[in-house]
Amino acid sequence: MNTLVETMDKTTGAISSADLAQDRPSAATVGDVTVADPRMTCRNVDVWYGAKQAIKGVSLDIGKNEVLSMIGPSGCGKSTFLRCLNRMNDTIDGCRVTGSIKLDEQDIYDKGLDPVPLRAQVGMVFQKPNPFPKSIYENVAYGPRIHGLTNNKAELDELVETSLQKAGLWNEVKDRLDQPGTGLSGGQQQRLCIARTIAVSPEVILMDEPCSALDPIATAIIEELIDELRANYSIAIVTHSMQQAARVSQRTAYFHLGDLIEVGETNQIFTNPQHRLTEDYITGRFG
Amino acid sequence: MYSWILMLVVLAAMAGAYQIGRQRAIASAGGPTRIKQLHSLPTYYGLYAALWAGLPALMLMGLWIGLQDQIVIGLVTSHLPTEMVAGLSEGRLGLLINDIRNLATGNIVSAEVTPEIQAAADQYNRLNLISQWAMWAVVLAAALAGLAYAWMRTQPRLRARNRVESAFTVILIIFSSIAILTTLGIVLSVLFESLLFFQKVSPLEFFFGANWSPQIALRADQVGASGSFGAIPLFTGTLMVSLISMLVAVPIGLLSAIYLSEYAHRKVRAIAKPTLEILAGIPTVVYGFFAALTVAPFIRDLGMSLGLDVASESALAAGLVMGIMIIPFVSSLSDDVINAVPQSLRDGSYALGATQSETIRRVVIPAALPGIVGGILLAVSRAIGETMIVVMAAGLAANLTANPLDSVTTVTVQIVTLLTGDQEFDSAKTLAAFALGLTLFLVTLTLNVIALSIVRKYREQYE
Numbered sequence: 001m002n003t004l005v006e007t008m009d010k011t012t013g014a015i016s017s018a019d020l021a022q023d024r025p026s027a028a029t030v031g032d033v034t035v036a037d038p039r040m041t042c043r044n045v046d047v048w049y050g051a052k053q054a055i056k057g058v059s060l061d062i063g064k065n066e067v068l069s070m071i072g073p074s075g076c077g078k079s080t081f082l083r084c085l086n087r088m089n090d091t092i093d094g095c096r097v098t099g100s101i102k103l104d105e106q107d108i109y110d111k112g113l114d115p116v117p118l119r120a121q122v123g124m125v126f127q128k129p130n131p132f133p134k135s136i137y138e139n140v141a142y143g144p145r146i147h148g149l150t151n152n153k154a155e156l157d158e159l160v161e162t163s164l165q166k167a168g169l170w171n172e173v174k175d176r177l178d179q180p181g182t183g184l185s186g187g188q189q190q191r192l193c194i195a196r197t198i199a200v201s202p203e204v205i206l207m208d209e210p211c212s213a214l215d216p217i218a219t220a221i222i223e224e225l226i227d228e229l230r231a232n233y234s235i236a237i238v239t240h241s242m243q244q245a246a247r248v249s250q251r252t253a254y255f256h257l258g259d260l261i262e263v264g265e266t267n268q269i270f271t272n273p274q275h276r277l278t279e280d281y282i283t284g285r286f287g
Numbered sequence: 288m289y290s291w292i293l294m295l296v297v298l299a300a301m302a303g304a305y306q307i308g309r310q311r312a313i314a315s316a317g318g319p320t321r322i323k324q325l326h327s328l329p330t331y332y333g334l335y336a337a338l339w340a341g342l343p344a345l346m347l348m349g350l351w352i353g354l355q356d357q358i359v360i361g362l363v364t365s366h367l368p369t370e371m372v373a374g375l376s377e378g379r380l381g382l383l384i385n386d387i388r389n390l391a392t393g394n395i396v397s398a399e400v401t402p403e404i405q406a407a408a409d410q411y412n413r414l415n416l417i418s419q420w421a422m423w424a425v426v427l428a429a430a431l432a433g434l435a436y437a438w439m440r441t442q443p444r445l446r447a448r449n450r451v452e453s454a455f456t457v458i459l460i461i462f463s464s465i466a467i468l469t470t471l472g473i474v475l476s477v478l479f480e481s482l483l484f485f486q487k488v489s490p491l492e493f494f495f496g497a498n499w500s501p502q503i504a505l506r507a508d509q510v511g512a513s514g515s516f517g518a519i520p521l522f523t524g525t526l527m528v529s530l531i532s533m534l535v536a537v538p539i540g541l542l543s544a545i546y547l548s549e550y551a552h553r554k555v556r557a558i559a560k561p562t563l564e565i566l567a568g569i570p571t572v573v574y575g576f577f578a579a580l581t582v583a584p585f586i587r588d589l590g591m592s593l594g595l596d597v598a599s600e601s602a603l604a605a606g607l608v609m610g611i612m613i614i615p616f617v618s619s620l621s622d623d624v625i626n627a628v629p630q631s632l633r634d635g636s637y638a639l640g641a642t643q644s645e646t647i648r649r650v651v652i653p654a655a656l657p658g659i660v661g662g663i664l665l666a667v668s669r670a671i672g673e674t675m676i677v678v679m680a681a682g683l684a685a686n687l688t689a690n691p692l693d694s695v696t697t698v699t700v701q702i703v704t705l706l707t708g709d710q711e712f713d714s715a716k717t718l719a720a721f722a723l724g725l726t727l728f729l730v731t732l733t734l735n736v737i738a739l740s741i742v743r744k745y746r747e748q749y750e
């Protein structure tokens with residue numbers, strides 16, 4: 001039984017790389033993967049789920065005060081790559097990451113490094129809003145509490161307030177902080193999750209399709225918010241909406257079947273893509 | 288001439304009617320190629336015919352079998368010579384009828400067989416035979432009539448699917464109401480007997496009296512008090528045993544559920560979870576003698592070596608073993624609710640830099656708490672109603688005590704002792720069992736209703 005599964009895995013792996021070889025003669029990424037002022041640097045990152053390779057030799061930098069958007073067809077490995085950046089893949093059985101990923105010169109996959117504090121530095125907002133079944137206040141205070149970021153109740157109150165303000169939610173909830181976070185609307189919940197994330201003052205925020213469950217108005221609020229957050233944070237955002245990528249990001253990376261095909265200034269990627277696959281995707285020929 | 292043969296015949300008729308109905312429907316539509324003309328699929332016309340052929344016939348048969356004996360006996364008694372029946376009490380008459388019946392079926396007869404009784408028995412046999420034949424005729428006629436009716440009604444415009452489906456709905460409703468009505472019947476009879484009890488003993492004494500000794504003289508020459516029915520010692524005893532058992536079961540069950548659902552490796556889980564659930568499959572009587580023969584002496588010896596005075600049937604022993612019995616109950620319910628906490632909440636916590644234990648303590652357990660509480664309440668109602676272990680290990684003395692090393696007795700134990708042995712059915716002693724049963728039922732019912740509503744609310748939250 002085991003060998004059967006293995007051979008099956010190998011076969012599927014073989015098929016996908018064969019497809020890729022036809023699509024794409026050169027293995028190198030088109031465009032400059034580095035930036036002048038990087039916060040995170042990834043070099044030759046491979047990710048495996050068991051015998052199946054989901055990310056193939058990806059190198060990519062995320063700059064300071066930059067919004068990097070990641071686009072690509074479904075299943076190409078965007079979420080997988082994003083989850084490498086704060087080691088959320090550790091929680092998945094059988095997931096293996098090789099290569100080097102550095103946050104400010106510190107290798108985050110270093111044997112001695114504890115992923116727990118790392119995740120406070122590299123926060124994450126998920127596709128589906130996932131507020132805790134606690135009050136709005138407690139949702140935001142959760143991170144500061146476990147990391148002991150404040151010394152007393154007054155400081156905590158203030159941190160909660162500023163986080164909610166930054167997330168653009170304060171005015172809507174200031175009178176009902178003690179009510180459950182799960183009782184908010186979808187867009188409010190997503191902003192609550194963003195507030196929760198920035199309350200622990202991370203350096204990098206990872207967002208995996210944060211607006212996919214939201215209506216255009218809530219999406220606009222969050223996009224505006226992302227633009228403001230850029231002043232203090234580095235942000236990597238996965239999105240299926242090319243308009244969104246064009247609106248919020250400075251750089252864009254296009255993934256295809258586990259490979260990073262092309263990286264560049266967002267303007268340039270959307271107006272003048274260099275790689276045929278990028279062009280096909282952007283012009284809507286597939287994906 | 289057995290009824291079950293007739294039953295098979297009717298079922299066969301239904302199968303036949305199914306085929307006939309189907310064919311008839313197809314034919315009425317104008318052949319297999321034109322079944323689009325039919326309102327429903329041909330199978331529904333088949334079922335329609337089968338239901339018409341079977342249901343009225345079967346209902347008639349049930350009614351017949353139910354009433355046959357009564358009518359035959361009625362006829363036989365009315366033909367008995369008047370001087371034989373006159374002046375007989377109801378009980379004597381019943382005896383006589385029993386004799387006739389026994390003679391007819393060739394069983395042993397209690398009294399001497401007189402020619403009158405012999406004649407009555409012959410008549411009994413004759414009537415039964417006639418009734419049997421009549422039943423065959425009537426039931427088969429009903430089946431045929433039903434089939435004929437369905438045959439006549441079958442035409443493309445007949446809404447066979449709707450008819451069949453509403454017939455099935457009615458059948459399902461009848462069966463589910465059997466379950467509900469039975470429960471209701473039990474509750475009402477317990478309630479009725481309890482009311483009788485409360486006419487003899489005031490509810491005030493029963494619920495607030497502290498002295499329980501339900502001995503009542505059974506015979507006139509017996510020495511015995513009128514009995515005293517203060518149930519407080521039973522309530523406290525039940526409470527204490529349940530409390531001890533929950534003190535054992537809740538921490539062990541909950542912690543093992545947390546370990547199994549959050550920490551255990553998949554392989555450990557695959558072995559440990561079924562093993563734990565085996566505990567739930569052990570018959571309670573086995574727990575009972577384990578408690579009485581192993582745990583209770585052990586506790587007594589231990590207590591003695593510490594210089595404590597321990598009863599040989601202590602509340603502690605019964606409670607400990609009952610706790611062990613309830614562990615799998617608590618752990619598998621908690622395991623379910625912990626697993627129902629969405630992974631996205633755990634991810635959200637990890638992504639904020641929380642450790643696994645912080646995530647469990649601050650997110651998973653609070654999120655699962657209502658469900659866990661509901662599970663624990665269900666376990667409590669289980670503990671309160673548990674009988675076998677306490678019968679064997681808790682003792683009979685109705686002590687009003689808070690010392691777990693003393694012997695106590697519980698509501699369930701007293702119900703068992705009140706009803707075993709010879710009793711007059713309407714004595715206060717017997718009726719007291721019903722009052723205790725009613726109290727028990729009301730308490731566990733309340734607990735279950737609360738628990739289920741908590742669990743349901745909790746489920747809604749994540750669905």
Ligand SMILES: Nc1ncnc2c1ncn2[C@@H]1O[C@H](COP(=O)(O)OP(=O)(O)OP(=O)(O)O)[C@@H](O)[C@H]1O
Nearest residue numbers: 049052054072073074075076077078079080081092
């Ligand atoms: N937990 C997992 N175990 C095994 N394979 C996985 C797992 N998660 C993802 N994969 C596989 O890895 C590949 C990349 O998945 P990933 O979720 O990163 O895609 P994605 O680009 O985020 O897609 P989408 O746009 O649909 O979210 C897919 O082929 C997927 O089947």
Ligand SMILES: [Mg+2]
Nearest residue numbers: 078079080208
């Ligand atoms: Mg994804």
